[in-house]
Structures are given as C-alpha cells and as structure tokens.
Amino acid sequence: MPTQPIEFHPPAEEAAAILLPVTTTLFADRADRFDGLAVGHSLADWLAFLGQLSRAQHQALKNVPALPLPDAATLEQARAHGMPPLNLALRPAAWREVLRQIAGELRKDAPEAAGKALDALLAADNAWLEKLADTLLSGEMEAGDAAELPFVAAALQVVFTRLASQFDATxxxxxxxxxxxxxxxxxxxxxxxxxxxxxxxxxxxxxxxxxxxxxxxxxxxxxxxxxxxxxxxxxxxxxxxxxxxxxxxxxxxxxxxxxxxxxxxxxxxxxxxxxxxxxxxxxxxxxxxxxxxxxxxxxxx
Ligand SMILES: [Zn+2]
Ligand SMILES: [Zn+2]
Structure with missing residues (x-):
C-alpha cells in the first residue's frame, strides 16, 4: 500500500491573526532570555532574579489545571459587542495559590527588599491579595504596595496565560x-x-x-x-x-x-x-x- 505524507499542520498560506500562548515553553524561554540578558548587564542581579521569577512561573503553570472558560452565551455576547471574552474582575481564585507557590520558591535566595515583599505576600489574607490584584489590574498604583505588585502580576500572568491557552484562536x-x-x-x-x-x-x-x-x-x-x-x-x-x-x-x-x-x-x-x-x-x-x-x-x- 503506498504511503501518503501526513500533514500535521494546516496549510500555511494564511497568516494567523491571533497567536495563543504556548504554555510548555513560554515562561521557560523567557527565563533563559533573562539569564542571557543578565550577563555583563549593569542591572545583572535584577535581570537574573527576573529569570528566577520566570522559571517559578513556568513551574507554577505546570501545576495549574484547566480552568473554566466563559460559557457560550458570554462568548457570543463578547463577540457581538467587540469585547474581549475574559473579564479581569472574574479572575479564578487559583491565582492566589499560584502566588504562594511562586513566593515560596523565590523566598529561598531572594535579595533583601524582595524577601520582605515575599514574606508579606506569604502571610497575606485573601482580601489583601485581591485588593493588590485590583490595584494592579486597574493601573492605579499606590506607592505602599509597589514591592509586592510584580509578584502579584507574575501570578496573574500564569492563570491568564493558562486561560488564554485554552481558547481556540478562531x-x-x-x-x-x-x-x-x-x-x-x-x-x-x-x-x-x-x-x-x-x-x-x-x-x-x-x-x-x-x-x-x-x-x-x-x-x-x-x-x-x-x-x-x-x-x-x-x-x-x-x-x-x-x-x-x-x-x-x-x-x-x-x-x-x-x-x-x-x-x-x-x-x-x-x-x-x-x-x-x-x-x-x-x-x-x-x-x-x-x-x-x-x-x-x-x-x-
Ligand atoms: Zn499614535
Ligand atoms: Zn491578554
């Protein structure tokens, strides 16, 4: 029987309008990039720490199960109104567990200032964490929260990247x-x-x-x-x-x-x-x- 070539990918003549994140490689590649950029850089320590943060995001993302996407009616309504389907205010509670994982992982050899922020986050109750997330996502920063916000952002990036990856680009x-x-x-x-x-x-x-x-x-x-x-x-x-x-x-x-x-x-x-x-x-x-x-x-x- 003659063998037919098997096509694993759709024909590539049309460029994709939207590229969804690839969860298996995204944060690991970013971590490698931070490591590479840190070499010989005037901000080497900070960039290397962000490499560790990206690696912690990669590990945490592996542990996040599939999350519920909006139902068909919500998706249709978003489409009809030209709105994005995900609503930042309806974020999955799983982000707080992701934050604790990332903070626990980074705490071991964090620089002093970051260590203080990580300790505060590890001791935080859910209400304060949600308030930090609201602050970050609204873009209205308060100076007092500044040290905690990059870690809150990192955790939210993990859950929203998981959610985005579950869509079909169409x-x-x-x-x-x-x-x-x-x-x-x-x-x-x-x-x-x-x-x-x-x-x-x-x-x-x-x-x-x-x-x-x-x-x-x-x-x-x-x-x-x-x-x-x-x-x-x-x-x-x-x-x-x-x-x-x-x-x-x-x-x-x-x-x-x-x-x-x-x-x-x-x-x-x-x-x-x-x-x-x-x-x-x-x-x-x-x-x-x-x-x-x-x-x-x-x-x-
Ligand atoms: Zn312009
Ligand atoms: Zn987005």
Whole structure:
C-alpha cells in the first residue's frame, strides 16, 4: 500500500491573526532570555532574579489545571459587542495559590527588599491579595504596595496565560482598539516582528498579562492607528533587536523587538533589559502606551 505524507499542520498560506500562548515553553524561554540578558548587564542581579521569577512561573503553570472558560452565551455576547471574552474582575481564585507557590520558591535566595515583599505576600489574607490584584489590574498604583505588585502580576500572568491557552484562536477576534488584547483586554507590553513560514516579517502585539499575540500592521501607531508620523529609535551601539516606535500624532511609544536580529528576543525580558531606551524617548516627550507588569514596583521606587 503506498504511503501518503501526513500533514500535521494546516496549510500555511494564511497568516494567523491571533497567536495563543504556548504554555510548555513560554515562561521557560523567557527565563533563559533573562539569564542571557543578565550577563555583563549593569542591572545583572535584577535581570537574573527576573529569570528566577520566570522559571517559578513556568513551574507554577505546570501545576495549574484547566480552568473554566466563559460559557457560550458570554462568548457570543463578547463577540457581538467587540469585547474581549475574559473579564479581569472574574479572575479564578487559583491565582492566589499560584502566588504562594511562586513566593515560596523565590523566598529561598531572594535579595533583601524582595524577601520582605515575599514574606508579606506569604502571610497575606485573601482580601489583601485581591485588593493588590485590583490595584494592579486597574493601573492605579499606590506607592505602599509597589514591592509586592510584580509578584502579584507574575501570578496573574500564569492563570491568564493558562486561560488564554485554552481558547481556540478562531473563537477570538481582533478588537477595534489595536493596542488592546483581544483575549483579556489588557494593554500590550511590546510588539514582535516574527520569523517563521506563514508569519515571516509580520508584526504582533504581545499582551502584558495573558501573553496572547495579535497581528497589527507595521509602521502604524498601535495606540492611535495613524501611519503619518511614526519613527523608530534605538540606543547608540545597539544591534537593532529592540527599538522604540514613537508616534508624533499621539506622542506615545512602545518597544518593538525583531526576531530577525535575534531569534531569542522576548517582548517582556528584552523590554526590561533596555530601560535606557525608555529614558531616551521619555526625555524626548513620548509616553509609554502599555505597561510591563514586572516593572510596576520600580516606577514608584
Ligand atoms: Zn491578554
Ligand atoms: Zn499614535
């Protein structure tokens, strides 16, 4: 009997509008990237610690069982109204267990300031943890919570990444607001110009919370959608893997990372390893359009 070639993947002629997170590799690859970026960096200790944090996220995600997704009626309603299907206010309680796992794992050899925050989180009651999550997700930070928030963010990233991974990409649709995640409604942390058969040279925005990616046009502002006054900036001597895309119409910016320049680039890790670029474009009068949730504490010092 003649053997037929078996096709494991759908034909690749059409680029995916939405790329869902791959739970088996996402946080492990990010941890490796932080480790690599830490070498010889002026913020080496901090980047290496974020590598440990990403590795703890990877371990915790393995222990999170499948979580309940919104029912068919809720999904249909979201679709009809052009809304994302996940509601941040209805987060699964499992995130608090994930937080305790991550905090317990990191506590062993955390630097002093982080250690204090981790101890506080390990001793926290559910009400305070939920209040911290509300603070983080609303974007309204209070300086007193600053040290705890990156760990709260890390735990929420784990459960929302699990939820996002359980969708079929065809259940999701891109929203009218380009910079907002079509899965959970959070702002993008950065965009990635990807390599790969059907997605080569296409630009995807990367969700700051659930790690979903969605295709957006290149050379167009992801905040206000104009292509009139978009510019690219980088630090002198950088190799072009990370740039800041600025818009003179709305005076916003967001980083863009290029797999072609370095296939290991990660929108979260490479963003945090290039804070000098944020300073450069901040000084030039541009305001960042989306947060890096692992940096929240650093803003209020
Ligand atoms: Zn999202
Ligand atoms: Zn703009």
């Amino acid at each position: 259940q999701l649709q891109k929203l009218d607001a380009h910079g907002i995640c079509p899965c959970c409604g959070s702002p993008a942390v950065a965009s990635v110009v990807r390599l790969g058969a059907a997605i080569n040279n296409l630009r995807y925005l990367h969700c700051s919370l659930c790690n979903t990616e969605w295709n957006v046009p290149r050379a167009t502002c992801t905040a206000c959608d104009t292509d009139k006054a978009v510019g690219l900036h980088e630090i002198d001597g950088a190799k072009g893997a990370v740039r800041a895309e600025t818009c003179d119409t709305c005076k916003s910016y967001l980083k863009i990372v290029y797999q072609e320049k370095d296939p290991r680039v990660d929108p979260v890790a490479d963003d945090l390893a290039t804070l000098a670029l944020d300073l450069l474009v901040d000084e030039a009068g541009y305001a960042r359009s989306g947060p890096n949730l692992l940096l929240i504490g650093a803003y209020s010092g």
